[in-house]
Amino acid sequence: MKLILATNNEHKVREFKQILGNYFEEMITLKEANINHETVEDGLTFKENALKKAREITEITGLPALADDSGLCVLALNGEPGVMSARYASVDDNNASDQANRDLLLKNMEGITDRRAYFACAIALTMPDGTSYETEGRFWGEIGYCEKGENGFGYDNLFFVPEYNMTSAQMSPEQKNSMSHRGKALRELEKLL
Ligand code: IMP
Secondary structure, X not given: OEEEEOOOOHHHHHHHHXXXXXXXXXXXXXXXXXXXOOOOOOOOOHHHHHHHHXXXXXXXXXXXXXXXXXXXXXXXXXXXXXXXXXXXXXXXXXXXXXXXXXXXHHHHOOOXXXXXXXXXXXXXXXOOOOOEEEEEEEEXXXXXXXXXXXXXXXXXXXEEEHHHOEEOOOOXXXXXXXXXXXXXXXXXXXXXX
């Protein structure tokens, strides 16, 4: 069966294909399927947004669709930036650059010693018959004091993982997938499939 990946983010596509490649004959992105559709991510939770994104693509194409919604939650900031992670430093309603988001996070963390944070990821798989599968994963760490590492994207170079004494931007993609929020949510989905 063909599956539409409701994202054009190449980091996510690689992770999706690595873990779910065995379950679907073909996995194609929105761009590859020639679908130019942008879901309004106005849910209050990661789960709501993931389900909304996947369901809209299944309704448009009549095919199974997989979507995720993810973000960084910082305990001392009451869970911010949370579902607003991509738009944290935005002045309009569009996504801000990763750099602007990280700069704002570091500024908001000034003077805060409790640096505990987690990445959260919700994944939704929607089927043409209306059924859906939903899972969630978390990846715990701490917000660093400066950027470290070249891999990854988003907040990775500020996300320090004490057990490995490195940020998630210093990990190889395989190492990060083995413990990441998205990796965990995908493996939970694999169990359901
Ligand atoms: P989404 O594409 O709506 O899920 O937005 C997620 C946002 O959260 C991204 O723009 C990143 O800023 C952040 N984020 C989510 N997952 C990760 C990750 O694995 N590493 C770094 N940042 C992430």
